[in-house]
Amino acid sequence: MDADVVDRLQSSGAAKVFVILKAKADLSGAPALKDWTARGWFVVNRLKATAEATQGGVRALLAARGLEAKPFWIVNAVLATADAATIDVLAARPEVARIRLHRTVPVPPTIRGEAGSPGSAPEWGIVNIRADDVWADFGTRGAGITVANIDTGVQYTHAALDTQYRGRKADGSFNHNYDWWDPSEICGNPSSAPCDNNGHGTHTMGTMVGEDGANQIGVAPAAKWIAAKGCESNSCSDFALLSSGEWILAPTKINGSAPRAGKRPHIVNNSWGTPAGGDDFYQSTVQAWVASGIFPQFSNGNSGPGCGTVGAPGSYPESYGSGAYDISNAIASFSSRGPSPFGSIIKPNISAPGVNVRSSWNNGSYLAISGTSMASPHVAGTVALIWSAVPSLRRDIAGTRPILDSTAVDTSGTCGGTTGNNNTWGEGRLDAYAAVDLANG
Template identity: 25%
Template sequence: MTHPSRTRRRLLGLATTVALASAVALGSTAGTTAEASPASDPPSTPVDTAPADGTLMSYVVNLKEGQVNDSQLKRAERVVTKAGGVVVQSWPQIGVIVAHSTKAAFVDNLPKGTNSPIKSAGQTRTTAVAEGTPGTDSEDKSPSRSRKASVERTDTTGHEQATKVKADPREGEQWGNKAIKANRAHKISGGSSDVVVGVVDSGVDGLHPDLVSNFRSDKSVSCQNAGVPERKNWGPTTSSHGTHVAGTIGAARNGEGIVGIAPNTAIAAVKVVNDGGFIYPEYAVCGMMWSAMQGIDVTNNSYYVDPWAFWCSDQANQAPGMEAVRRAMSYATYKGVAHVAASGNSTYDLANKTTDTTSPNDSKAVSRQLNKDCLDLPTEVPGTVSVSSVSDDKAGITKSGFSNYGKGKITVAAPGANILSTLPNGQYGSSSGTSMASPHVAGVLALLKATHPKASPERLIGLLKSQATEMPCDGDTCAGPDNNNGYYGHGLVDALKAVK
């Protein structure tokens, strides 16, 4: 498979520009028919991703309504098998099945109409499944492909105090902590170990000296094997990104290295990035469902879902994957999980989308026209805290040049340039990107959860927005309703207010 490393560049926080160009129509989407939203004005450009017969492809199959019972699920699984598919993972809580098939006509073979249990189905990638099908041509025999959630969340309690604060050796290099008043917040509280933040990313080095005391291996998972949760392999392999994110959130105040925004908070690795650097919908769905089942309180999502920089709901081969991710995130929110996501590093106005020349990024990218119904996942999923990045330079704290923006699209802002944090094997390093801004916000949400242990995700996000420091911004891009401007949203997050 060709590997343009688009996703890894996003993970590492490097700016990747979405160029403005004329869209090129590529014809039909044969072999990927499914229910899609009514066409927008103008419609987005269709991209033909139909596979060749015999190519092992991955699909999401969305059932008609919400949670399904065992008999409904078994019926739907039989339909998938009859159409030429193999059921890889079923999520009855949200009515989503992950399936593999070598049949080019798999989606077309699925029954349609009022008597069919299927609402929509579509490819999750535009290239063959590199990892194979679990349980058939791979070694995986994971028992965790359960039909129902076996672990339900419990209320968090406790609020660990941190009134005596001694600086860690490199804390003075963490300008972001100071900018959002985390250093002052720690004199009141460092959060609670009862609060768990899921680092939905490329894996976490749980043995790092600054992370080992807060790491929860019992709540960690890998989803990179076709979207099947595995209680192993959650450590970093080809990317240090997740470990860097984890340190910003919860590096312990232990006299070593750095300190996180919420240094008493528990950290879980939810690995959704494969060794090629890609995060496909089935991986993201697995990560969200795992977080919901394991009682994780906050997820940090510093990535976008591949292979589309923007998923368009009026395209039949993109809408099903978009819907599956939305269902999983909505279910996790229902189970008590608050989601934070990086807004992206392309200096792109998310409120006024034009074209995309970078997708699909796992095969051959094309130039395509976008519309308002094309969304960057997960940052534009409703209910998600979308974070822009700020930098500290001669002009003061202002939006980072690489950060995406958009009226009504950004929730809050946080430091994301030259952020020092943990790296695998006991190392430290600096990186820039909205990937680095997002974990600052996840850390503040963890502090809020410790202060308000029974608060719902909606309540926590409401507090986050109301406590943010409004940032001055001139021009049409900055104007927005409810103190929400296009660069900073409701403002720069405030860790000190979160612990009061």
């Protein structure tokens, strides 16, 4: 039982907790499956079967005591609010690995700049990573790729985002099934269409795929997007993040029914995290995404410049984490540094533009803000360009990461490592053009 669970029980007599089971699904056979839909269902079915086979005792105990239980299969856990006596009994069960407090994490704070005026050229981050040169020289703008974010939502009617939304049909109408998920029903009860009551999610989506004439804000403007509202407003609850993680693996209708693993995105951007870099609670989710062929992109956190400040889930070995730098190619002071608590591995993996980044905002306008949240979607968009240009690399995460790594511009830093790979910059500054060029052979 985690220490903060004990503290909560002592202070209030009850706690909202996750009962995490020991059993883990074996997903090792997934990468051998070449069919996208079959691979997705393999992962989902293995996870669901493991949860169904091992959660019965916990769920029965809670039901016998008249307590509501919310089961999750992506982490093999059951969420419930229970008193101290019940939690003690649960913790003593042989199939239970851990009792963890349900928490919320704040949406990463961002520093606002000037909104700026649109120009005829792409935004500075697009030019800096040479994504515009990819468009011109390779004719690649992300077509055929679906990206997602787990964030505060998206203003789907924004002029820079509406045509890229997968839920928009050829006649201009919208069908949000399989393209939008709002587990906490913030956008309506039930939630019938995407919304963003913060702005953060609209901004990160814009950096991935946004474009509106002169407003060339997105790295891969021909890609399609879908979204899950894992952050209710200014914070993200564990419940919403896990529910969103499951939906990413097998998107559903907006009412949560009829999941379809074949509708999952190729790439998911996560511009959120906890300052506690050693928190492994979301690791099973990231591992499941990777097993299904989804590229897991994360921000590294805004707790710099101290060493060892990387947040989770960006700190996980399975996550591809991004630091942030400015228009002068100087690392941002706020950009969290490694090493990671997980085996002292180098983090971030790479760095991207994250200071004064202009993108779409939730009131239909554009705003320049700063944070590793802004850097991460530059990387996600670059993966979309690579996978669009070279379809054989799609779902091949182990083959894609070295392309990003080896083409990054080496930049020396502190906190340990080398000029080519260190805990300030990771492998260096993102270079989308070099990455697509290498991928093309």
